[in-house]
Amino acid sequence: MDDATAVRIIKKRAGERVGLTMYIDPTLETLQRLVGGYIETLTLRPATMSRPSITLVMDEDGKTKRKPANIHIGQRPFGDTLVGDILVCSFNQEGEL
Numbered sequence: 038m039d040d041a042t043a044v045r046i047i048k049k050r051a052g053e054r055v056g057l058t059m060y061i062d063p064t065l066e067t068l069q070r071l072v073g074g075y076i077e078t079l080t081l082r083p084a085t086m087s088r089p090s091i092t093l094v095m096d097e098d099g100k101t102k103r104k105p106a107n108i109h110i111g112q113r114p115f116g117d118t119l120v121g122d123i124l125v126c127s128f129n130q131e132g133e134l
Contacts, residue, residue: 089127
């Protein structure tokens with residue numbers, strides 16, 4: 038990994054209360070490896086000119102793979118439970134991590 042291109046993310050593992058801050062190479066292959074499958078994203082806050090997005094990256098097939106519950110998004114009984122390892126990332130308006 039080239040230190041000049043490394044980006045900071047937070048990896049929240051299923052079953053752990055606190056996420057781990059880490060620096061990664063911002064490639065699709067790296068994101069897929071970290072979540073254990075093809076990625077799916079959920080944008081919690083869209084990017085604007087003055088601030089990046091807050092986006093969750095997870096395994097799109099996590100539920101069919103029966104991965105363990107991680108976090109619940111939304112107010113119960115509504116919303117959804119996200120499963121498996123989740124990455125908290127930011128993207129700019131151009132879609133760059």
